[in-house]
Amino acid sequence: MAQHQAKKTRRSPKPASHNQGRKVYLVDGARTPFLKAKGRPGPFSPVDLSVQCGRPLLLRQPMPADAFDQVILGCVNVVSSEMNPARVAALRLGMGEAMPAFTVQINCGSGMQSIDTAYKYIRDGDSDLILAGGTEALSHAPMVLKTEAVEWLAGLNAASSPQDYVRQLASFGPGQFKPEISLAKGLTDPIVGLSMGQTAEILAKQFNISREQADEYAVSSHQRLARAQKEGWLDGEVVPAISPEGELFQNDDGVRSDTSTEALAKLKAAFEPPYGQVTPGNSSQVTDGASWVILASEEAVKKYGLKPKAVLVDSHWSALDPEIMGLGPVLTSTALLKRHKAGLNDIDLWEINEAFAAQVLACVRAWEDPEFCKEALGLDQAMGTLEAERLNVDGGAVAIGHPVGTSGNRIVLHLMNALQRKGLKRGIATECIGGGQSGAMLIEAV
């Protein structure tokens, strides 16, 4: 049914070039190490995380912290003590009481949405300098009471007499108080009732990705991250975090440089046992982390003598059926490529967020699939083969982790740094978004 509707309401094609406005620079950025959730709340709240990486980032800029026009922060699981985490972060970062700040939420795309919103403000001439980030403390995702339990509590509070109170008390059933883990709930699509892992199972089946291929991909992600850490390629991009208890976190701690396909093969399917193939080993890790990117107009670059690393050339958002949300990057990136008349390998580096190894491989496979490209993407033929050495060159969320509101920001940040390090020009960062959406950004190193 969804497909039919989609066909009927297909939107008119986008103009050839999206970007008709001012040039928008990506100046600098930094993130915290991504910290694996260990079954209890980690040492940092979402805003704590954004302060940990925001302070050193702002410190190394030539302009004062209150020079920004606004702060935009993506965050999915906002905790109740930090409503509008963007504003709380801005104030805690010493950006001044007069700093407008708002939080954006588009699930796994939140950290990229903040960049895109900032990009458009600057492109259209409304702002010159914006701090855009993403933050997520999945280990803090609260346990929530079921609606029935909340109603029962409300009834107690509203009891009009002792008799009424007793009556309310007696209406209690123990099942009501079984807490719901909001994280588990949040990772289940409310429309189609599938967990995110199940959507990956669907793609694996659709595009014929084997368990071995997914595990191999996962191992390579760990190896690439371990190498980047060892070579110091993440220095400055990842800044250490220190908890109030004095714990020092210097690196992404989910990386397993010694993992192997043999080791991963032993893991059981997590979402669809016993026959499924998506395991904790070939899925992104549940982690806490935050990331910021600074965006600036030409004027701001000149005013403060900034040294931008990249230009944000274009962005695109698409949506598709929630049960195959993992395929979103194919839609968004293809749209960007079409607009810029480029093929897959005309782009020097790709960041496709690794929600699941099978999901990334499915995207690659989809572009190789002539039928899919014709029917679903409206192309004349298959898009081609995206060369593996262009894709997630320093590992991805399988090794680094996927703090949902942060990842979109991280991949843009890393793409910018990786292009610069390798002396390459063009890059696309894209991610799938739970609920059936996707965002993509085309950037060019300066």
Place this chain on the structure above:
Amino acid sequence: MMGHILETLSSRDMARGPFEGKQTSTADSHWAHWWFERDSDDVAWLILDKKDASANVLSEAVLKELGEIVTELENKTPKGVVVRSVKASGFCMGADISEFSELSSETEVVDKLTDAHRVVDRFEALSCPTVAVIHGSCLGGGLELALACHYRLAVPGAKLGFPEIQLGLHPGLGGTERLTRLVDPIEAMTVMLTGKTAGHGKAKKLGMVDQIVEERHVAAAVKAAISGDIEPGDNGMRGRVLSTRPARQLEARQMGSQSAKKAPSQHYPAPEALIELWEQFGGESDEAMRRAEITSFAKLMMTETSRNLVRVFHLRETMKGLTRTKADPVRHVHVVGAGEMGADIAGWCAVRGLDVTLFDMEADKLAQAVKKLSDLCEKKHRTAAERRDILDRLTPDFANQGVGRADLVIEAVPEKVELKQKVYEEVEPRLKEGAILATNTSSIPLETLREKVSDPSRLIGLHFFNPVALMPLVEVVSHDKASDKVLDRGRGFVGQIDRLPAPVATAPGFLVNRALTPYLVEAMIMLDEGIPAESIDAVAEDFGMPMGPIELADQVGLDICLSVADMLRDRLDTAMPPAPDWLRQKVEDGKLGKKTGEGLYQWKKGKADKKDPSGGAPDDALDRLILPMLNACMACLREQVIEDEATVDGAMIFGTGFAPFRGGPMNYACKRGFENIRESLDKLAKAHGDRFQPDDGWH
């Protein structure tokens, strides 16, 4: 943080009854220090606004005018009376301490106090409801005035207390009686015996105030109080139980032994006098207690201890005065080196509201610094939100990026010339215009350090003491190329972080370490002679030192003591004996004192494990310890390392805890007489060697 919009509004909001919207009383007012008028409901507003002063004190003139106002109120009783202050600093800081020094006999004190009591007693006896509205500081005499009201309303942020004990006194304007009557007498005595101020919350809990009221609701709360809609506090069960003398005796004994532990009564007579006062009269006879309070207060005021403690108070004020400069305040401090001192300096600056970056090559040290600051917040009972803000202000800087942002860079790396000079070479070119470069060196002359600084006028010493959060002193070290502007700003910074500056010239060990070292070295020699550590410490503690020299050496760290002693021996031509070999051995073995768990003592849970002093110390032990310290102080004065005797006393009291009731080393020397000091030193020199050779300055 306050933005300009909030700042614009914030001056608008103090309730002032019939004076609403006015900044001063009417020009033709009869009174210089009070605003006095009745509002349309016939409620009289008494607003204390001491003329030409930034803070209110209860001077004789203020009380005299109050007496006249009370007469008017007696003649035509209003519906109610409100007392409050319009000073930003608070309600009232207490009595005018400078007036104290003018009194030279107990009778004079008794006369003055009796007059003051009469005014307050008459004020209390007014037949209409009286309400004190308290914001900010409400201390000593100010609190006593508030206690004479029927109701006390505290605006959040109010601080109430009786600091008299720190001046060797107890409350003297009826406070001993009124507070023990108003609240649980044991709590009341604790407040007076410790001299600690209670914040608005604690004061409410204790019953010192009846209600906590936001400033915007003060007018409404005053109305409620005057209409009798506020329930006044009650001193509870314990007050009734302790209304007989035998019941009080037991409590008094306990209080006595507790306070003697902190402040032995032979040195500090006030706690004992206060306890006696309460034991004799508490809760039984109000008037008799107030009369006895006057006599007891007058007696205490004439003691040497009180005179000296008042002197210390003035020393503190004088040193605070040195921080009031026209220089731009420091907003961002960058500290290089996260060792013990660097970490503590950075943490303390963050506590005091400055933006701080702390750089160290070792990330672990930065992590430790954050933990230490977190622990300090805990110790100081900061709320979770306050702790968060304090920790947010301390940015661990992994790449020395804070340099360019800082108004002040403090170098606190290990005491090695090359290391420090390397830091300056890296930092100086990146300094903001007008930024200060400071060193926390304790022993290296600034002439040496500045060799690698291209603009030495911006280099000064800011020498902190360990632990920074507890030691109020900072030596502000100058040298002949330092600019006055930089020194001014340096002292201003010391004031910003609520420390006290002692201006000193660069010289080996500056003042404090130079004076302290011979004292510590002599203690080592005594150890060498077989005198037990505990006995040596006991001699110093009996003199009034906060801790003995052996314990102090362990606390400071034997490595640091040794390096300072070696440095002083090299650079000064005094006959300081070499450090004993066993001390060097201990340092080599890593037995450095408190920080390693073992030094001259074993340390357990942060405390030295001391045995009862077994053998006694020789008769000349005290002079052997103290006189070398005085001798060094005199040398510093003679060599103009430090300007005057008062600054020496302030520095030694606030930097080392030198027995405050003795008024400082130079004050002590004056009391003994320079002649006596010289002769005693001569005698010691004959008996023990040249190290006791009296300084030329004693002549």
